[in-house]
Amino acid sequence: MSMTTILQHCLTGISLGGAYALIAIGYTLVYGILRLINFAHGDIFMMAGYFMIFALASFPWPVAIIITLVVTTVMGIGIERFAYKPLRNAPRMSIMISAIGVSYLLQNLSTYLFTAIPRGYPELPYLKKIYQIGELSASFVTILTPILTIVLVFVLMILVNKTKTGMAMRATSKDFETAKLMGININRVVSVTFAIGSLLAGIGSILYFTDRMSVTPFSGTLPGLKCFVAAVFGGIGNIPGAVVGGFFIGIVETLLVALGYSTFSDAFTFLLLIIMLLVKPTGLFGEKNVEKV
Amino acid sequence: MSTILLKTEHVTMQFGGVVAVDDLNIEIPEGKITALIGPNGAGKTTAFNVITGGYQATNGRVTFDGHVIGENYPRSKMKKIYNGTYKTLNEHQVINTPDKITRLGMARTFQNIRLFKDLTVFENVLIAMHGHIKAGMLRSTFKLNKEEELMMNQEADKLLHSVNLHMHRDEKSSSLPYGMQRKLEIARALATGPKLLLLDEPAAGMNPKETEELALFIQEIKETFSLTVFLIEHHMDLVMDISDKIYVLDYGKTIALGTANEVQNDPAVIRAYLGVEEA
Amino acid sequence: MRIKRNTLLTTTVFALLVVFLYWLSANRMQNGMLVSVLQKGVIFALVAVSMNLLNGFTGLFSLGQAGFMSIGAYTTAILIIPVKSLDGVYYMNGVHPGIRALKMVVADSPAFVQSIFPFVALLLGGLLAAGIAAIVGVAVLRLKSDYLAIATLGLSEIVRAIFSSPQFDQITNGSYGLNKIPTFPEMAWGLIPSLLTPFIVVGFCVVFILLLINSSYGRAFKAIREDEIAAEAMGINLYKHKSMSFVVSSFFSAVAGGLLAMYMRSIEAKTFSITMTYDILLIVVIGGIGSVTGSILSAFLVTIAKEWWLRFFDQPLFFGGWQVPLFRTGFRMVIFSILLMVVVLIYRKGLMGSTEFSWDRLIGRFRRTKNSEGGAA
Numbered sequence: 020m021s022m023t024t025i026l027q028h029c030l031t032g033i034s035l036g037g038a039y040a041l042i043a044i045g046y047t048l049v050y051g052i053l054r055l056i057n058f059a060h061g062d063i064f065m066m067a068g069y070f071m072i073f074a075l076a077s078f079p080w081p082v083a084i085i086i087t088l089v090v091t092t093v094m095g096i097g098i099e100r101f102a103y104k105p106l107r108n109a110p111r112m113s114i115m116i117s118a119i120g121v122s123y124l125l126q127n128l129s130t131y132l133f134t135a136i137p138r139g140y141p142e143l144p145y146l147k148k149i150y151q152i153g154e155l156s157a158s159f160v161t162i163l164t165p166i167l168t169i170v171l172v173f174v175l176m177i178l179v180n181k182t183k184t185g186m187a188m189r190a191t192s193k194d195f196e197t198a199k200l201m202g203i204n205i206n207r208v209v210s211v212t213f214a215i216g217s218l219l220a221g222i223g224s225i226l227y228f229t230d231r232m233s234v235t236p237f238s239g240t241l242p243g244l245k246c247f248v249a250a251v252f253g254g255i256g257n258i259p260g261a262v263v264g265g266f267f268i269g270i271v272e273t274l275l276v277a278l279g280y281s282t283f284s285d286a287f288t289f290l291l292l293i294i295m296l297l298v299k300p301t302g303l304f305g306e307k308n309v310e311k312v
Numbered sequence: 313m314s315t316i317l318l319k320t321e322h323v324t325m326q327f328g329g330v331v332a333v334d335d336l337n338i339e340i341p342e343g344k345i346t347a348l349i350g351p352n353g354a355g356k357t358t359a360f361n362v363i364t365g366g367y368q369a370t371n372g373r374v375t376f377d378g379h380v381i382g383e384n385y386p387r388s389k390m391k392k393i394y395n396g397t398y399k400t401l402n403e404h405q406v407i408n409t410p411d412k413i414t415r416l417g418m419a420r421t422f423q424n425i426r427l428f429k430d431l432t433v434f435e436n437v438l439i440a441m442h443g444h445i446k447a448g449m450l451r452s453t454f455k456l457n458k459e460e461e462l463m464m465n466q467e468a469d470k471l472l473h474s475v476n477l478h479m480h481r482d483e484k485s486s487s488l489p490y491g492m493q494r495k496l497e498i499a500r501a502l503a504t505g506p507k508l509l510l511l512d513e514p515a516a517g518m519n520p521k522e523t524e525e526l527a528l529f530i531q532e533i534k535e536t537f538s539l540t541v542f543l544i545e546h547h548m549d550l551v552m553d554i555s556d557k558i559y560v561l562d563y564g565k566t567i568a569l570g571t572a573n574e575v576q577n578d579p580a581v582i583r584a585y586l587g588v589e590e591a
Numbered sequence: 592m593r594i595k596r597n598t599l600l601t602t603t604v605f606a607l608l609v610v611f612l613y614w615l616s617a618n619r620m621q622n623g624m625l626v627s628v629l630q631k632g633v634i635f636a637l638v639a640v641s642m643n644l645l646n647g648f649t650g651l652f653s654l655g656q657a658g659f660m661s662i663g664a665y666t667t668a669i670l671i672i673p674v675k676s677l678d679g680v681y682y683m684n685g686v687h688p689g690i691r692a693l694k695m696v697v698a699d700s701p702a703f704v705q706s707i708f709p710f711v712a713l714l715l716g717g718l719l720a721a722g723i724a725a726i727v728g729v730a731v732l733r734l735k736s737d738y739l740a741i742a743t744l745g746l747s748e749i750v751r752a753i754f755s756s757p758q759f760d761q762i763t764n765g766s767y768g769l770n771k772i773p774t775f776p777e778m779a780w781g782l783i784p785s786l787l788t789p790f791i792v793v794g795f796c797v798v799f800i801l802l803l804i805n806s807s808y809g810r811a812f813k814a815i816r817e818d819e820i821a822a823e824a825m826g827i828n829l830y831k832h833k834s835m836s837f838v839v840s841s842f843f844s845a846v847a848g849g850l851l852a853m854y855m856r857s858i859e860a861k862t863f864s865i866t867m868t869y870d871i872l873l874i875v876v877i878g879g880i881g882s883v884t885g886s887i888l889s890a891f892l893v894t895i896a897k898e899w900w901l902r903f904f905d906q907p908l909f910f911g912g913w914q915v916p917l918f919r920t921g922f923r924m925v926i927f928s929i930l931l932m933v934v935v936l937i938y939r940k941g942l943m944g945s946t947e948f949s950w951d952r953l954i955g956r957f958r959r960t961k962n963s964e965g966g967a968a
Binding site: 364366409410411412414415419420422426427428429430431435438439440442443444445447449452453454455461464500501503504 | 803806808817818823828945
Binding site for chain 3: 054055056102105106109111112113115116117119120121122123124126127128130131132134135237240244247248251282283285286288289290292293296297300
């Protein structure tokens with residue numbers, strides 16, 4: 020493989036990684052606060068893909084993007100209210116099952132509404148424009164994705180570290196019960212968390228599907244799980260960690276496909292997860308947690 | 313002179329920058345009731361968890377009934393506190409999981425009752441005997457160990473009789489009143505066949521009358537099961553009544569040691585409990 | 592007296608079931624659908640019970656069922672595909688010479704060996720899965736609740752990737768999958784027709800699991816579910832018991848996978864995706880987490896409803912000239928998802944909660960309804 024090909028694949032990998040990073044943040048935020056793997060997150064991402072298809076059918080693209088993001092965010096908040104909030108005091112297993120149930124529901128609902136046949140993702144001409152950098156060629160979206168990801172993460176970090184809501188989020192993730200006793204409006208914090216997570220998943224979805232060109236009701240499952248792995252890899256609850264994890268998995272996956280091991284590219288992610296959990300369960304940047312007896 | 317059943321040497325437990333237990337040296341004589349007291353947050357429960365294998369000590373050694381059940385002699389940092397017996401080695405660790413320590417003959421109760429809530433009183437006691445089961449999974453599944461099962465059932469019944477819980481045998485353990493749950497937890501610990509019984513704040517949440525009954529109960533089971541008892545208490549009354557030997561812990565350090573009378577009059581203890589009077 | 596009555600009732604019900612199955616076997620042509628859903632139901636009953644052993648009785652939230660099923664399904668299928676069909680199945684990449692040689696040996700062996708060979712294949716599939724579970728258990732069972740869930744789910748995906756990878760084409764036939772798998776074998780020299788075979792195999796497996804749950808080891812599993820720390824403090828070796836439960840559960844999932852291969856006659860790696868694990872979880876949740884009879888009941892109900900009774904949701908429905916809206920392909924699964932959410936959010940106990948079926952309760956309930964009716968009159 021020539022240097023150019025390798026670089027070309029790296030570029031694709033970075034772009035994929037950027038989209039993964041945006042989704043992984045949603046997992047990491049929710050897990051940080053509710054200690055829940057939001058199995059439905061990947062499906063929210065998939066639904067955002069469909070929203071975009073339909074919004075773009077009747078609106079110009081800037082409006083369509085806004086509609087997509089708003090609807091996705093509202094859906095994320097709605098799912099939390101409807102499926103997770105009633106189970107907040109139930110055993111951990113019930114809320115996980117509920118998350119799986121929501122995922123199952125969204126998949127079946129979208130199969131019903133949109134059929135299982137892949138639907139073409141509309142092309143935004145601006146995003147698909149090809150640029151030549153030396154011998155490398157890349158569409159605008161490939162270049163935009165990592166940049167946008169970094170910018171969004173930066174904004175998010177400011178939000179989490181500098182604002183009052185961010186402080187409430189950090190407090191809640193440190194100790195749910197105490198935060199509640201300290202008068203933090205837990206429901207609001209959880210809603211904000213889901214809103215941010217879903218919004219980022221919506222943005223990630225636009226970037227991801229523009230490169231992949233079609234959406235099916237199941238196209239959220241695997242990326243979803245991979246992004247969770249990315250979040251664990253970086254240290255769950257840690258935003259920069261999730262971003263690093265997302266980029267890492269995106270790049271390695273692309274390279275594996277390039278080397279002809281495409282069947283193993285999914286398996287690799289999970290192998291990485293298992294190895295990570297065994298070697299350093301707290302992830303790359305996670306904090307150590309001592310369980311109280 | 314009685315022998316020493318449990319001994320900790322220089323046990324230290326550090327969580328990040330917090331030293332929860334600092335150089336703890338205790339000796340628990342066989343057949344006696346020993347208590348570890350101290351104000352809230354003094355490190356009593358942490359000490360318990362180190363002894364029972366829940367935590368691995370950052371440093372130090374625990375010996376029980378002739379076995380070294382936990383030892384950590386790390387490289388440099390804490391060498392000055394504990395030099396270890398294996399001086400030639402740079403590093404030496406003995407780690408045992410709680411279940412193994414229990415099978416060696418040390419059973420415990422918990423500060424916040426930890427019964428198997430959804431299971432019956434009888435099952436709670438039976439489970440505690442499972443650690444010593446001889447039959448393997450297949451033999452047990454196909455009921456080829458009839459005698460063993462029968463013996464376990466009889467033992468459990470006998471135990472429930474001896475602690476007066478047999479009339480609640482088939483009730484869910486979570487449906488018992490608080491005091492009985494405490495008793496059941498002790499019975500369950502006894503079912504593991506211990507030589508040493510560790511009680512973590514057995515009188516927590518009890519009124520004076522219940523506490524008095526508990527004191528009698530502890531002395532009673534100590535005699536019937538020929539136990540050594542080591543208890544943590546936060547209330548002085550219970551401890552003073554029944555303990556033969558008392559250790560007082562504050563901020564992770566042992567500040568006093570002796571009989572009830574000696575400890576009660578120790579100025580350091582009074583200071584720890586009542587605070588220093590500002591002049 | 593009461594015990595005698597219950598034994599009598601149970602025996603009668605089982606005898607009636609056997610008679611019914613024999614009748615069904617004689618008239619299977621007219622009852623194709625019924626046979627099909629009952630067989631599928633019983634296979635899923637076994638997976639559901641084995642998942643329940645892990646999730647409901649040991650408190651280990653594992654999502655690796657589909658992976659272990661696929662190990663059983665592939666092992667069984669590879670072993671029992673007849674030698675004459677091999678070239679047809681592996682038409683793309685050819686078959687591994689070792690497999691062909693093995694099949695020649697089996698084909699030349701005495702009739703008795705051949706008649707029990709499918710069962711040996713099921714057993715081998717189970718043992719392979721159990722072995723793999725024992726090995727990976729060393730790693731994954733150290734993980735806590737949701738990490739375990741995602742790790743086992745990942746494991747199942749890894750298995751799937753291996754089965755569909757081109758590197759194993761000559762064994763698993765890669766992404767083409769395996770077909771021409773013989774159906775269920777007869778038992779006892781034809782005395783038991785092939786239709787009954789899955790019921791009998793599953794029956795034995797479920798009885799084993801029930802006995803295990805009621806043994807001292809089963810109690811230890813429940814203790815771990817209730818409170819790991821207390822269980823460990825009571826002398827129960829957490830790792831050993833979790834691993835036991837994981838291995839046993841994987842063994843039976845794989846046996847069910849083998850049966851499923853015989854039932855479907857053709858398998859591919861895609862069959863055993865995450866969705867299958869979710870389907871099984873749905874059965875367990877609806878039946879009641881921690882109830883074996885609940886899982887069995889739910890497996891039949893869900894399968895029959897999904898494959899048969901509720902088919903009409905997927906067809907356009909007309910009332911006179913008016914077409915009822917919503918009824919079209921996919922609606923059935925939406926109804927199912929909603930049903931699952933209702934169970935998860937409102938009827939959290941499912942059909943049976945964590946209790947088991949008993950005649951006393953059934954009769955008690957029956958009497959109560961009767962009495963209250965009498966009182967109202």
